[in-house]
Amino acid sequence: MTDGMHPDVPKLPDFLDDAVVAAWSASGAPLVDLLRQVHTPGRLTGFRRGGRAAVLVTDPRHVHQVLGVGGDRYVKRSHRARPLIGDGMLTATGEAWRSQRRLLQAMFTGRGIQRWEHHIAAAADRVVGRWAERARRGEPTDIAEDVQFFTVDTIWRSLTDRPLDQETYVDLAAVQDIVAALPADVGGAAALPSEVETALAALDERMHRAIAEARGRRTADGAPDGDAPGDGAPGSGASGDGAPGGGASGSGPSVLDRLLGAAETDPAYTDRLIRDELVTLLVAGYESSARTLTWAFVLLDRHPEVMERAAGDARAVEAVLSETLRLYPTGWLLPRQAVADETLDGLRIPAGTDLLVCPYLTHRDPEVWPDPEAFVPERFPVRTPLPPGAYLPFGIGPRACLGTRFAMREMEVLLGGLLARFTVETTAPVGEPVFGINLRPAGPLYARVRERP
Numbered sequence: 001m002t003d004g005m006h007p008d009v010p011k012l013p014d015f016l017d018d019a020v021v022a023a024w025s026a027s028g029a030p031l032v033d034l035l036r037q038v039h040t041p042g043r044l045t046g047f048r049r050g051g052r053a054a055v056l057v058t059d060p061r062h063v064h065q066v067l068g069v070g071g072d073r074y075v076k077r078s079h080r081a082r083p084l085i086g087d088g089m090l091t092a093t094g095e096a097w098r099s100q101r102r103l104l105q106a107m108f109t110g111r112g113i114q115r116w117e118h119h120i121a122a123a124a125d126r127v128v129g130r131w132a133e134r135a136r137r138g139e140p141t142d143i144a145e146d147v148q149f150f151t152v153d154t155i156w157r158s159l160t161d162r163p164l165d166q167e168t169y170v171d172l173a174a175v176q177d178i179v180a181a182l183p184a185d186v187g188g189a190a191a192l193p194s195e196v197e198t199a200l201a202a203l204d205e206r207m208h209r210a211i212a213e214a215r216g217r218r219t220a221d222g223a224p225d226g227d228a229p230g231d232g233a234p235g236s237g238a239s240g241d242g243a244p245g246g247g248a249s250g251s252g253p254s255v256l257d258r259l260l261g262a263a264e265t266d267p268a269y270t271d272r273l274i275r276d277e278l279v280t281l282l283v284a285g286y287e288s289s290a291r292t293l294t295w296a297f298v299l300l301d302r303h304p305e306v307m308e309r310a311a312g313d314a315r316a317v318e319a320v321l322s323e324t325l326r327l328y329p330t331g332w333l334l335p336r337q338a339v340a341d342e343t344l345d346g347l348r349i350p351a352g353t354d355l356l357v358c359p360y361l362t363h364r365d366p367e368v369w370p371d372p373e374a375f376v377p378e379r380f381p382v383r384t385p386l387p388p389g390a391y392l393p394f395g396i397g398p399r400a401c402l403g404t405r406f407a408m409r410e411m412e413v414l415l416g417g418l419l420a421r422f423t424v425e426t427t428a429p430v431g432e433p434v435f436g437i438n439l440r441p442a443g444p445l446y447a448r449v450r451e452r453p
């Protein structure tokens with residue numbers, strides 16, 4: 001025994017014939033094709049890639065073991081988005097992550113999210129206005145672009161308390177080119193192409209300017225109410241947590257204010273870390289929501305009867321979003337690494353093994369979801385509680401999404417607002433799913449929108 005485990009515990013099963021992986025690798029097919037091929041419902045499947053051991057995790061029980069109860073033992077291998085998001089909350093680990101998360105948690109959970117309502121409403125009004133204009137002129141619109149502008153606008157307003165202008169939008173939305181240039185799955189980051197480096201520099205400048213402006217406002221006006229260090233800690237009470245008062249728009253401090261407040265007492269919050277946290281929230285906060293909204297329109301376009309039912313019905317809109325997230329969880333692959341030797345489902349997992357949790361495959365488990373490939377929003381809200389680990393569009397366990405409530409709320413407001421007022425008909429076929437860092441539909445989504453009578 002070299003790994004110090006009991007010899008009776010069997011080693012990972014089903015290490016595939018390396019030839020299978022080699023054939024997949026030579027084919028240039030995306031990782032999802034290999035995962036689909038090796039996927040055995042109810043079982044862990046191991047394979048070796050580039051000399052590293054990997055395990056595909058799809059069964060809800062195993063998902064729960066790895067992300068839920070084992071959340072501290074199976075950690076993120078922080079790497080692939082690091083050139084972009086640095087040491088922000090998404091890649092941070094250990095005590096640094098814990099304290100970063102604690103600082104912002106209360107702004108995004110419980111009553112804390114009420115502070116974002118007016119930002120979400122203002123950003124949604126802009127899209128409704130744009131569609132009204134398109135409808136009047138009889139011009140098609142690109143839904144993928146419209147919802148992306150919306151989600152960048154909501155997150156930018158929440159970060160800085162300022163509406164998004166077109167110039168800033170261009171610099172911020174370039175993060176998708178940067179993300180696309182990063183390796184699409186676990187592994188080391190290669191050097192970035194020069195145009196990506198340029199986009200990264202423009203983004204950095206934008207962030208540092210926002211930091212300098214917010215700092216200037218703090219000096220001129222005094223710190224907004226409720227951004228005292230520790231105010232963001234869970235259980236720190238209601239002070240400044242969604243309560244009106246402070247902030248340029250009277251809704252409590254922005255995320256940037258909270259970070260600048262922390263920097264006054266905690267030397268860990270350098271401008272570099274503040275920049276990283278802003279970019280992290282931008283990246284985590286706009287892409288997934290934008291792609292989910294686009295997927296929702298793709299699915300509704302294929303099911304006009306569902307679209308009609310959802311018009312003016314908030315509960316139906318929520319169900320559409322939940323079902324969209326089941327079929328197309330934008331975080332389709334959540335990689336982890338075993339810190340130490342582990343036993344999972346009675347099998348030995350040596351330290352250093354990659355565990356590839358795959359919500360996309362888990363969400364299509366016929367044991368949990370009858371007729372799993374079908375779009376059936378009526379599944380939600382679920383009548384009988386699901387097994388833990390069976391539905392995880394926002395992840396589960398300690399590293400679950402910080403922005404779950406924010407995302408659901410902004411998507412409900414926009415989708416509900418648009419469906420209540422417009423009919424939507426796509427004018428071009430929708431591209432295939434792209435399994436990159438996010439799961440997104442390829443290309444634009446052109447549609448004709450009309451005011452409802």
Ligand code: HEM
Nearest residue numbers: 090284285288289292331334393394395399401402403407
């Ligand atoms: C439909 C929209 C969204 C989806 C599907 C989504 C999904 C996810 C998932 C699956 C994770 C866990 C990743 C993992 O376990 O490896 C995650 C983490 C995270 N999300 Fe979201 N997200 C969405 C929107 C947002 C928004 C709007 C924000 C910010 C306001 C946000 C901020 C974060 C952050 C900061 C993390 C990292 C949390 C941590 O590591 O402690 N997300 N998200």
